[in-house]
Amino acid sequence: MTTSLPISAQTRRPASPLGLHRVVDPPGVLPQAAWRLDPSPAIAPDEVRVRVDRLNLDAASYRQLRETYAGDPDKIRAAVLEIIATRGKMQNPVTGSGGMLTGTVEEVGPDSPLGLASGQRIATLVSLTLTPLLITDALRRWDGQSEQIPCAGHAILFARSIAAVLPDDLPIPLSLAVMDVCGAPALTSRVVKPGHVAVIIGAAGKSGSLSAAAARRAGAAQVIGVVPTETEAALLRGTGAGLVDAIVIADARDPVGLAEKVEQAGGPADVTVVCVDAAGCEGGAILSTKQGGTVIFFSMATSFSAAALGAEGLAADVTMLVGNGYVPGHAEFALDLLRTTGSVRSLFERRVES
């Protein structure tokens, strides 16, 4: 095991697009699985260095720190500093989770494929758990009272990292909220074809409303939005015309009830997109989808075995996709949907305010 930091960039083996050359301990694992990364500022030809101005800790990570140190700001600050100094990245050793960061591009290696330029304000769309990070201001400006950490330091992006330029025309919290869920509309847009019936489960939420807009833009003949309550339905109706053609109020965990209501509204679906974080929605999504159709699961509450066995038990010949958070161009696509779809923007503005 290597015992001292920093390692000179000159002595490293050739850069790996995945950042394997930055892994110090244990050697040979992926950066996310590593205990310690090398955050030294000298970049490889395909890397990018970012001047960091803010960390946004994962909610679970921040909660763990706050509870462990009984809310004491000095102790929380010291703990985060210690993690970053020890590990060369912000990955809470208890929760395993990270978060994301915003900053300004400082130096771009000549072989970087990310398309970034010095001076651009960006947000990282890969987790802090795999991003080399070095803090230089002792987090002095952070009061420890929220997961938002104003800071100074630098981070390294690899060739296969993902970052998005923060647009000038949108408030940063709004852009970050869009980027957080931008995989869903991008994949929806790939799968929905002109003339399709699309069912969006959780259509009044962030990923759901973007997915509905993406289905519409892909040429869906009928977009059906499923929401759990009249309150959510009113939110969807209140956005004005056009986001969905029909609203179904149903408990997505009740397969028979959901499928019946979806059918009354014009289903079953060619493509069903699951955007609610409730467990137990697999059967309802499958049953609301035509034979030969596709279900895209974007909820992290999805159970792999419930989906696989559910489809088998229903003799449902449906294609089931694991929602991949990465589709090339996903952030730009989602930001454009927000800009051009008034109803999506108004839903996001309500949710980001609250």
Next chain:
Amino acid sequence: MTTSLPISAQTRRPASPLGLHRVVDPPGVLPQAAWRLDPSPAIAPDEVRVRVDRLNLDAASYRQLRETYAGDPDKIRAAVLEIIATRGKMQNPVTGSGGMLTGTVEEVGPDSPLGLASGQRIATLVSLTLTPLLITDALRRWDGQSEQIPCAGHAILFARSIAAVLPDDLPIPLSLAVMDVCGAPALTSRVVKPGHVAVIIGAAGKSGSLSAAAARRAGAAQVIGVVPTETEAALLRGTGAGLVDAIVIADARDPVGLAEKVEQAGGPADVTVVCVDAAGCEGGAILSTKQGGTVIFFSMATSFSAAALGAEGLAADVTMLVGNGYVPGHAEFALDLLRTTGSVRSLFERRVES
């Protein structure tokens, strides 16, 4: 809640292809989720009645029963009888699992879409957890010493149940072993296109060897088989030429190691099929697959979130499919692969014997 069995077939509401009309308690749920089904013998126009000769309990269910009753055959037999009499199906209330059955088609409703005829010997490919079942011989011939239960009684198949005719030319245990994993080769065959590089993780296993044969038949230019040990590699080599073009011995839970070896063998893959039941293979499968490629997860040990977050963390633009156990014609397709691929048959014969 309804309190008495049987309910006369005449008073039921119209038959549902999913069997909702057989659900007694609680009403309105899917048969698998029901506490009690109605197994009365009168069939609806789209149903099929099967004379049952054998139940094959799910391994987890049998183990639970044997442990609870300390291996006492009379108590185990009484417990299974009680479950079937009370629930109208064989679903272990502790494990939630069922199993499958074999039998002979007794009566086929005029509107049944299953294509069965009276007198055919069949196996059900949907779980006992959703199959109405009535036992008439008190399981007298079962010694309680194995999960194989010789018996007499009847079961009901719905329009959307799945059953396969047991072929005359193959031993029944071999046919059942093929049918148990027949979703994997059918879906592999749909996804692999001529010229593709296919990587089969767990290629010496039952679903893996069938998937390798399916990839070959679909026109794969290169089939790479991944196995965990030299013993498994020897098994694969021992089957003679043709099942795979290259064998990789690797720990599929080590993403970097696996991807490097797969690349040396001719990868990365256009299509990677995960057929091993080990946890933690998501990253390796993703990293062994080309950008734009597809990973099919057939392992029940797959973690939905590990797959989704893993792909995002690797900036991997891969399509990830939940392996659906049902594809129309899957049993016939897999049996045909076994018949026509000597190497698959010899692998199965070794595994079914052991």
